[in-house]
Amino acid sequence: MVCSVVDICGGCERSNTLESKVRELYECFNIGALGSRFHLYASPDSGYRARGEFRIYRESSGVDSTNALPSLYLSMSAKGKNSRIKIQNCPILLPALQSVLQALLPLLQHSNILSQKLYAIEVLGSRFSTQEHLPQSLPKPTAMTWLDSSSQGLCYAIEPDEWQCSDVAITLIYHKRLDSTYEQAARELPCALKALCEQAVPKMVREITIVARSKNQKLCFRDSIMDSSVQDCITDVVQVCGKPYFYLRKEGQFCQPNAYMNACMLSFAKSMIQAHKRVDLLEMYGGDGNFSIALAECFNKVLVTEVVKTASAHISRNALLNNITNITSVRLSGAETMSALSGEREFYRLKGVDISSFNFSHILIDPPRSGIGDGAMLAFIAGFSYIIYISCNPASLLKDLQVLLQTHSIENFALFDQFPHTHHKECALILRKQA
Numbered sequence: 330m331v332c333s334v335v336d337i338c339g340g341c342e343r344s345n346t347l348e349s350k351v352r353e354l355y356e357c358f359n360i361g362a363l364g365s366r367f368h369l370y371a372s373p374d375s376g377y378r379a380r381g382e383f384r385i386y387r388e389s390s391g392v393d394s395t396n397a398l399p400s401l402y403l404s405m406s407a408k409g410k411n412s413r414i415k416i417q418n419c420p421i422l423l424p425a426l427q428s429v430l431q432a433l434l435p436l437l438q439h440s441n442i443l444s445q446k447l448y449a450i451e452v453l454g455s456r457f458s459t460q461e462h463l464p465q466s467l468p469k470p471t472a473m474t475w476l477d478s479s480s481q482g483l484c485y486a487i488e489p490d491e492w493q494c495s496d497v498a499i500t501l502i503y504h505k506r507l508d509s510t511y512e513q514a515a516r517e518l519p520c521a522l523k524a525l526c527e528q529a530v531p532k533m534v535r536e537i538t539i540v541a542r543s544k545n546q547k548l549c550f551r552d553s554i555m556d557s558s559v560q561d562c563i564t565d566v567v568q569v570c571g572k573p574y575f576y577l578r579k580e581g582q583f584c585q586p587n588a589y590m591n592a593c594m595l596s597f598a599k600s601m602i603q604a605h606k607r608v609d610l611l612e613m614y615g616g617d618g619n620f621s622i623a624l625a626e627c628f629n630k631v632l633v634t635e636v637v638k639t640a641s642a643h644i645s646r647n648a649l650l651n652n653i654t655n656i657t658s659v660r661l662s663g664a665e666t667m668s669a670l671s672g673e674r675e676f677y678r679l680k681g682v683d684i685s686s687f688n689f690s691h692i693l694i695d696p697p698r699s700g701i702g703d704g705a706m707l708a709f710i711a712g713f714s715y716i717i718y719i720s721c722n723p724a725s726l727l728k729d730l731q732v733l734l735q736t737h738s739i740e741n742f743a744l745f746d747q748f749p750h751t752h753h754k755e756c757a758l759i760l761r762k763q764a
């Protein structure tokens with residue numbers, strides 16, 4: 330990756346190589362002794378990140394500061410310091426996001442209405458592709474030779490898309506009331522940005538959404554007319570085991586940060602369960618239905634629960650978009666899901682859902698960084714024949730495994746380089762109940 334502020338900005342560090350992460354993981358989980366197959370998915374080195382958050386950095390020209398607007402830059406926290414540094418370009422972002430940001434900053438800079446009290450910018454992008462442009466399958470894996478020859482590791486080196494096309498949502502966060510004058514100025518932004526991006530690289534940016542946020546205010550602007558319920562969403566197309574799935578990703582809501590690794594995670598989960606006896610799936614911590622949508626055709630029925638109300642509603646919308654009819658989405662926390670399924674408590678939110686009709690063979694969990702932790706919840710999860718555990722924190726995963734490995738064995742262990750150039754590791758494990 331070529332970046333002028335690597336090791337200076339708090340984001341990326343050269344020392345966090347993929348090899349160092351594999352070694353740490355092998356040691357931490359004693360993977361060599363587990364007897365399970367290890368899969369490594371290596372991200373493209375740059376242009377992979379589907380979302381980012383920046384603060385605004387202002388620099389006055391110093392010559393005649395009475396009329397000139399201060400220069401506007403993106404900024405990040407400096408590594409290990411309580412200060413901020415300028416970001417001219419962030420090469421880990423999807424190319425379309427880089428292109429829109431390059432065009433956006435000068436437009437904001439020249440408009441007092443748009444730049445005044447602008448505090449932060451968030452970006453969200455997708456890989457929007459048509460079938461012929463998406464890679465049909467993952468590259469052929471190579472044996473992983475970094476560690477001892479007994480490791481049985483397979484390495485998939487993912488290449489960046491040759492044909493880049495994205496939907497983009499830009500969120501402008503203000504510390505001021507957004508009035509009608511602001512609205513008039515911001516309404517022009519999507520078309521102006523689209524024209525500038527088209528000039529720079531034709532067809533790389535498909536749709537642009539501008540979301541302006543302030544306290545108790547959220548305004549959406551788009552270069553095309555939209556149904557108001559999805560105007561703060563972008564469309565993502567994810568190729569899973571050779572089949573494209575369509576997702577609406579909502580601005581401000583969780584989605585996997587690395588667009589390439591997300592496709593790998595879904596393909597991994599889908600291909601690893603093919604040999605299992607599959608009946609119904611329970612997914613907890615379901616987000617926008619990322620996993621359930623891709624896995625639904627492998628099961629008779631899917632129950633997916635998620636605590637965030639808007640995310641839970643979004644799952645049904647994504648199912649509809651893919652003509653999937655066997656997913657039931659309910660807003661329930663993990664603990665509530667356990668209470669409902671154990672028959673401890675009835676929920677009004679489950680009205681019309683016959684939970685006794687589910688015959689779960691698999692559970693998929695993708696909890697927050699803290700993992701599961703709770704003993705009762707781990708015992709509940711251990712009741713399933715197969716567990717698909719997605720984790721962004723090896724430390725909490727390791728603790729949870731101390732319980733789950735009393736009843737289950739690891740069939741497959743995968744590391745996804747979801748966060749290249751950082752120490753963060755994303756793992757996926759397929760666990761099978763011991764006979």
Ligand SMILES: C[S@@+](CC[C@H](N)C(=O)[O-])C[C@H]1O[C@@H](n2cnc3c(N)ncnc32)[C@H](O)[C@@H]1O
Pocket residue numbers: 583584585613614615616617618619620634635636637640661662663664695696697
């Ligand atoms: C790591 S994300 C995974 C989302 C999804 N699997 C995906 O791939 O996009 C974790 C999700 O768990 C949800 N969550 C957090 N705490 C929860 C809880 N106590 N019960 C249920 N869901 C929760 C968050 O809202 C978030 O959507």
